[in-house]
Amino acid sequence: MTAHTLLIAPIGLLPVLLYLALLLQLDSYKLVSLPEILEALVAGAVIAAVAYFVNGRAISALHYSLHAYSNFVAPFAEESLKAAFMLIMFARNRLGFMIDAAIVGFGVGAGFAVAENIYYLTLYPQPPFGVFVIRGLGTALMHGGATCIFGVMVQSLTERHSDPNPLYYLPGLAAAVALHGLYNYFQGTPLLATVVMLVALPLALLLVFNKSEHKIHTWLLADYESHEHLLAEIRAGRFAQSAAGRFMLDIARKFGASVMADVLAYIQLHTELVMRAEKDSLAHEKGVTVHEGRDVREMFAQLHALEKKIGRTAMLAIWPHLHFSRRELFELHELESQAR
Numbered sequence: 390m391t392a393h394t395l396l397i398a399p400i401g402l403l404p405v406l407l408y409l410a411l412l413l414q415l416d417s418y419k420l421v422s423l424p425e426i427l428e429a430l431v432a433g434a435v436i437a438a439v440a441y442f443v444n445g446r447a448i449s450a451l452h453y454s455l456h457a458y459s460n461f462v463a464p465f466a467e468e469s470l471k472a473a474f475m476l477i478m479f480a481r482n483r484l485g486f487m488i489d490a491a492i493v494g495f496g497v498g499a500g501f502a503v504a505e506n507i508y509y510l511t512l513y514p515q516p517p518f519g520v521f522v523i524r525g526l527g528t529a530l531m532h533g534g535a536t537c538i539f540g541v542m543v544q545s546l547t548e549r550h551s552d553p554n555p556l557y558y559l560p561g562l563a564a565a566v567a568l569h570g571l572y573n574y575f576q577g578t579p580l581l582a583t584v585v586m587l588v589a590l591p592l593a594l595l596l597v598f599n600k601s602e603h604k605i606h607t608w609l610l611a612d613y614e615s616h617e618h619l620l621a622e623i624r625a626g627r628f629a630q631s632a633a634g635r636f637m638l639d640i641a642r643k644f645g646a647s648v649m650a651d652v653l654a655y656i657q658l659h660t661e662l663v664m665r666a667e668k669d670s671l672a673h674e675k676g677v678t679v680h681e682g683r684d685v686r687e688m689f690a691q692l693h694a695l696e697k698k699i700g701r702t703a704m705l706a707i708w709p710h711l712h713f714s715r716r717e718l719f720e721l722h723e724l725e726s727q728a729r
Contacts, residue, residue, distance in 0.1 A: 394510060401506040401521040405499045405529035412492050415598055419673055420489040421496075422726060429474075429493045433500020433536075436470045440501075441508070443470070459576075464569035471497050471536045472562050479543060485719025487544045491597055494540030498533035505532075527583030531572045534590045535565040541597055547715070624657070644703040652707060655695045659713065659721075662688055666720035669727075685728040 413421065443466055448458050474497055475490075484490045506524055510516060542561030575582040641652040665685065672678075696704060 391514065394514070394516060397516060397518055397521045398510055400518075401510065401516075401525040401529070402503055404525045405502050405533055408530065408533065409492075409495055409499050412495060412594065416488050416492060420486060420670075420723065421492045422723075424726075425483070425493065426496050429496030430500035430503070432474045433471065433497040433502075433532075434504035435500075436467075436474060436497070437501040437504035437508075440467045440470055459573050460570060464566045464573060467501070467532075468535055468539065468562060468565040468569055471501060471532075472539050472558070472565065475536065475540050475543070476558065479547070479715075482715050482718035482722060484540065484544060485716040487541050487548075487597055489719075490540035490544040491537045491594060494537040495533040498531075498536035499529065501536075502529035502532040523579045523583050527572070527579065527586050530586045530590055531569060531582075534586065534593075535568045537594070538568060539565040641703065641707060644700065644706070648699055648703050651695055651699050652703075655692070655699060658688060658692050658695065662692065662721055662724060663713075663717045666717075666724040669724065670720070682728065685724065689725050689728065 409426070413419075413426065444458070444463055447462060447466060448455065451458065451462065453462065471494075475484075475494055478484050478493060484493060502524075506521070506529065509521075509524065539561040542564055543558055546557040546560065572582050572586065641649045662685075665688075699707075
């Protein structure tokens with residue numbers, strides 16, 4: 390590697406990573422852990438490698454010029470691949486709020502951009518300085534911003550509707566593809582495209598963070614109170630007499646008397662853990678670091694033991710009626726990760 394390459398490499402690689410680090414600092418709830426960020430970066434790099442082969446095959450099959458392909462097909466292909474990873478994260482309940490969807494989405498895009506720029510560094514022995522300024526400050530932020538927008542829009546739509554629907558993913562994908570395509574379209578004036586990206590993206594993300602943090606605070610307080618009420622009902626023995634409790638136990642009764650007791654224990658333990666997670670999040674908001682330990686690990690071990698004892702068939706039957714939200718499942722995942 391030449392001295393020229395070593396000089397310009399940081400310009401193409403570091404800005405998007407520094408931007409990602411800034412997003413992590415702005416997140417007062419610290420919802421996304423370092424291992425999750427590294428996972429997003431690696432996933433983005435792998436997706437970039439996959440996209441290289443997909444784009445090569447598609448250009449050969451479609452007989453498009455490189456210019457036409459980069460404007461009209463590449464944005465859809467690349468954003469669809471990045472969106473696929475995000476959908477896996479949503480399906481695994483790893484993203485519960487707009488902030489973490491934005492950060493992980495930007496992380497995936499950043500990994501994609503870094504891998505792509507490393508490839509260009511190896512491809513050209515004397516990479517032009519101006520090209521890498523544009524790639525580092527414009528193209529890289531575009532990749533991060535497009536996947537970030539996809540994550541935010543999917544999270545926003547799924548928050549408003551309790552029923553999962555694949556159609557909720559389409560507006561986010563359309564927006565990501567449009568941003569990517571528009572950026573590529575203005576490559577004739579790359580400096581203008583880069584300046585717009587540098588100005589517009591921070592403003593949009595600041596609005597998202599401000600709105601999301603307000604919603605998180607309001608939701609945590611309300612949800613904590615509702616869980617506190619539910620736990621009091623269970624401990625006082627009143628949950629089984631409520632309409633929801635009777636309905637749940639009627640379903641559990643079909644699998645045997647022992648399952649009924651285990652289901653009640655499972656709901657109680659699940660609620661206690663969610664409340665613990667929400668209490669930690671409220672502490673994080675105030676700048677207090679909470680270190681979970683052995684007691685939480687033991688509670689999770691008991692929770693998983695109850696899941697096995699209740700059985701897969703019974704869990705599938707009662708799960709839709711437990712009404713544990715994706716946010717609560719996300720909180721549990723974060724709490725269990727911290728306890729480990």
